[in-house]
Amino acid sequence: xxxxxxxxxxxxxxxxxxxxxxxxxxxxxxxxxxxxxxxxxxxxxxxxxxxxxxxxxxxxxxxxxxxxxxxxxxxxxxxxxxxxxxxxxxxxxxxxxxxxxxxxxxxxxxxxxxxxxxxxxxxxxxxxxxxxxxxxxxxxxxxxxxxxxxxxxxxxxxxxxxxxxxxxxxxxxxxxxxxxxxxxxxxxxxxxxxxxxxxxxxxxxxxxxxxxxxxxxxxxxxxxxxxxxxxxxxxxxxxxxxxxxxxxxxxxxxxxxxxxxxxxxxxxxxxxxxxxxxxxxxxxxxxxxxxxxxxxxxxxxxxxxxxxxxxxxxxxxxxxx
Ligand code: BTN
Numbered sequence: 099x100x101x102x103x104x105x106x107x108x109x110x111x112x113x114x115x116x117x118x119x120x121x122x123x124x125x126x127x128x129x130x131x132x133x134x135x136x137x138x139x140x141x142x143x144x145x146x147x148x149x150x151x152x153x154x155x156x157x158x159x160x161x162x163x164x165x166x167x168x169x170x171x172x173x174x175x176x177x178x179x180x181x182x183x184x185x186x187x188x189x190x191x192x193x194x195x196x197x198x199x200x201x202x203x204x205x206x207x208x209x210x211x212x213x214x215x216x217x218x219x220x221x222x223x224x225x226x227x228x229x230x231x232x233x234x235x236x237x238x239x240x241x242x243x244x245x246x247x248x249x250x251x252x253x254x255x256x257x258x259x260x261x262x263x264x265x266x267x268x269x270x271x272x273x274x275x276x277x278x279x280x281x282x283x284x285x286x287x288x289x290x291x292x293x294x295x296x297x298x299x300x301x302x303x304x305x306x307x308x309x310x311x312x313x314x315x316x317x318x319x320x321x322x323x324x325x326x327x328x329x330x331x332x333x334x335x336x337x338x339x340x341x342x343x344x345x346x347x348x349x350x351x352x353x354x355x356x357x358x359x360x361x362x363x364x365x366x367x368x369x370x371x372x373x374x375x376x377x378x379x380x381x382x383x384x385x386x387x388x389x390x391x392x393x394x395x396x397x398x399x400x401x402x403x404x405x406x407x408x409x410x411x412x413x414x415x416x417x418x419x
Contacts, residue, residue, distance in 0.1 A: 102128055103136040107145070107167050110157040118154035143167055163230045164212050164337050172342035177206035178237055178349040179342075185211040187229070190218050191236040192292055192306040199238050199294060199302040210235035210341060217308060220290055220414075225308045232313055232326070233341055236306040237348065241357055245295040248303050250359040252277045252291045253398040254351045255305050257367050259287055262347035263309075266340060269330055275373035275391065275400050276414040279309075284325035286310055307344070311337055359396045367394060378402055380410075380417045 105126050110117060122133045137155055141147055144161020160168045166184045173179050181204050188194050188211045195209045214234040217225035227234040237255075241248060256277040263271050263279065263286070271287075274280045279287035287309045294301045310326035312334060327335055355363045368374055371394065378400070379388045389402040392409065399411040 101136075102126060102132050103139040103143075104167060104170055106133065106136045106155075107140055107157070107171065110147070110155060111171065116150065116153040116156045121154065140167060160338070162336065162338075164210060164233075164341065168336075168338035169210075169342055172339045174342070174346050175206075175349045178352075179206065179208045179345045180204070181207040183207070183209045185209065187211060187213040187215060189216040190214060190306075191234055192218055192290060192304050195236045195238050195304050195306075196292070196294065199304065203238060205238070205240040207238045208235060208345065214308075218290060218306070219288055219308075225288060225290075226313075226317070227308060228313070230312075230337075232311045233307070233309040233337055233344070235341060235344075236304050237345070239303045239305070239352075239357075241300055241303060243300050243357070244298055245293060245300055248291075248293060248300055248357075249398045250355070250363075250396070251303055251305060251352075251357055252289055253359060253367055253394070254355055254357065254363065255289055255291075255307065255348055256287075257363070257370065258348040258351040259289070259307060259309070259344055260370050261351075262344045263287070263327075265347075266343050267327055267331055267333075267335065269327070272372040273367065273370050275371055275394065275417075276398065280372060281325055281330055284323055285320075286325055286327070286330070309340070309344070311335060311340065359394075359398060364394055364396065373400070378412075378417050380412055 146158040148156045191209045213229040214227035219225040277289040290306045312328045313326040316324040389404040393401040
């Protein structure tokens with residue numbers, strides 16, 4: 099929802115210099131009091147705004163920490179993030195969005211947070227996100243699909259995140275099947291998709307994405323296999339701009355491929371997937387079997403060639419890569 103404060107911010111940004119309260123009120127068709135309230139709201143979300151008698155207001159800087167105003171300033175999407183919720187702190191953005199989903203929030207709703215206290219990873223793991231260190235966000239979609247047809251959403255999100263990070267940071271990041279983004283052997287991004295469905299129809303799908311941005315210390319048990327953008331580039335990236343870029347790329351991939359994995363999408367995915375060609379292991383009854391990852395199916399499953407030349411398709415829960 100675009101409110102007066104966003105419109106004020108847009109005008110101050112456009113103008114680059116001073117704008118009087120009267121001019122702002124006239125331009126927006128609101129009262130001087132509404133302008134004053136909007137300026138205060140912008141200040142309390144971290145914008146530095148100078149005011150001078152007879153001149154009015156001038157935007158000096160936007161806050162660096164995650165905030166709605168700055169994200170919207172960079173956001174160029176048409177559906178994803180229209181309804182954008184930026185929290186100060188939350189247990190898990192996926193769980194928070196699930197509650198909104200059950201209350202009927204709109205398709206494309208995004209929840210992000212400055213701090214995630216009990217974030218969820220895949221396979222029951224935890225996903226740490228300390229205040230202002232990383233990006234943790236969730237996107238809710240209401241696709242008109244049967245539950246079995248939503249599987250391409252996660253690989254498409256992985257593809258989008260990988261492409262956006264390569265473009266924004268120049269890092270040679272790759273996809274580790276099914277949906278981690280890695281640099282070398284270290285993990286930079288994790289994705290957790292959850293679904294709420296009736297027997298034959300999806301109510302909503304939530305894709306939660308955690309990107310290690312500024313984290314430089316990791317718990318001992320994962321330190322050898324985790325990394326961050328700061329560790330890899332030596333640079334601090336603006337998280338508001340980065341989130342907007344990620345959401346933009348995700349919307350482009352979802353729209354372009356219509357939430358499916360047609361051959362062109364698979365080709366792109368495979369070209370960025372570090373797992374293809376590597377050895378993977380999985381359980382076959384009591385035995386552990388190894389094979390070479392040779393491709394990905396239109397449902398996002400991994401195709402593995404065994405030593406006898408037969409090819410098996412495996413889902414994410416079955417494989418160790
Ligand atoms: C993984 O185990 O690799 C998946 C990690 C997913 C973490 C993200 S952070 C935002 C969203 N909210 C959560 O609770 N989890 C996901």
